[in-house]
Amino acid sequence: MEIVLVGRSNVGKSSVIRQLTGKRVQVGKRPGVTRRPIRYRCGKLEVVDMPGFGYMAGMSRARQEEIKTGIVRYLERNRQKILLALEVLDARAFGEIVERWERRGQVPVDIEMFQFLRELGLRPIVVVNKIDLIYPDERDEVLDNVCEKLSMPQPWRQWDDVVVPISARTGEGIPELKRLVRRRLCELNQERLLGYLKR
Numbered sequence: 611m612e613i614v615l616v617g618r619s620n621v622g623k624s625s626v627i628r629q630l631t632g633k634r635v636q637v638g639k640r641p642g643v644t645r646r647p648i649r650y651r652c653g654k655l656e657v658v659d660m661p662g663f664g665y666m667a668g669m670s671r672a673r674q675e676e677i678k679t680g681i682v683r684y685l686e687r688n689r690q691k692i693l694l695a696l697e698v699l700d701a702r703a704f705g706e707i708v709e710r711w712e713r714r715g716q717v718p719v720d721i722e723m724f725q726f727l728r729e730l731g732l733r734p735i736v737v738v739n740k741i742d743l744i745y746p747d748e749r750d751e752v753l754d755n756v757c758e759k760l761s762m763p764q765p766w767r768q769w770d771d772v773v774v775p776i777s778a779r780t781g782e783g784i785p786e787l788k789r790l791v792r793r794r795l796c797e798l799n800q801e802r803l804l805g806y807l808k809r
């Protein structure tokens with residue numbers, strides 16, 4: 611059984627996996643190098659780090675599409691094994707990227723992916739990472755905007771079983787994220803897997 615993490619390159623997927631599993635996951639490597647899902651085995655549970663999607667310096671449009679298609683195929687093929695999906699966003703970059711795409715009349719890939727995960731019935735958890743880079747008095751506004759863009763009406767606090775602000779760097783929000791992941795596994799009657807995650 612699997613927990614999958616999706617998100618743009620450099621949002622901190624690998625850092626989040628490190629926090630959840632305690633494994634020595636490679637972080638901060640050159641973006642876009644990971645082409646295949648990387649699986650971290652934690653007993654009977656596997657945590658899967660998906661290649662980062664979206665724009666990366668020096669990468670062709672065709673290659674970006676290819677990565678996205680690869681992720682979609684993986685999720686479809688492995689749906690039965692996937693218990694939980696975490697979509698990781700960069701708190702500081704998200705709003706700006708989304709607006710840029712919308713100005714061009716395109717659906718941002720982050721939003722597309724979130725909807726796709728929902729269509730698969732996965733009830734994705736939205737991990738808003740790098741919250742340490744946002745001033746405390748601006749955080750509610752940033753999180754409200756994330757919700758709004760993902761078709762969840764603000765205020766964000768009513769979605770605290772979907773949206774979790776964290777910093778994989780400072781550890782802020784990590785206990786809340788772990789609690790939510792555990793709760794979801796319980797709801798799926800997968801209590802037997804709880805012991806494989808880092809406390």
Ligand SMILES: Nc1nc2c(ncn2[C@@H]2O[C@H](COP(=O)(O)OP(=O)(O)OP(=O)(O)O)[C@@H](O)[C@H]2O)c(=O)[nH]1
Pocket residue numbers: 617618619620621622623624625626636637638639640641642643644661662663739740741742743776777778779780
């Ligand atoms: N300030 C801040 N930096 C972070 C945080 N989480 C990760 N980073 C940094 O962001 C960079 C990317 O982190 P990764 O975990 O490698 O990101 P990723 O999503 O796995 O990236 P790819 O594998 O390229 O798709 C690294 O330099 C991390 O140190 C955070 O919460 N706050």
Ligand SMILES: [Mg+2]
Pocket residue numbers: 623624625636637638644659
């Ligand atoms: Mg990574």
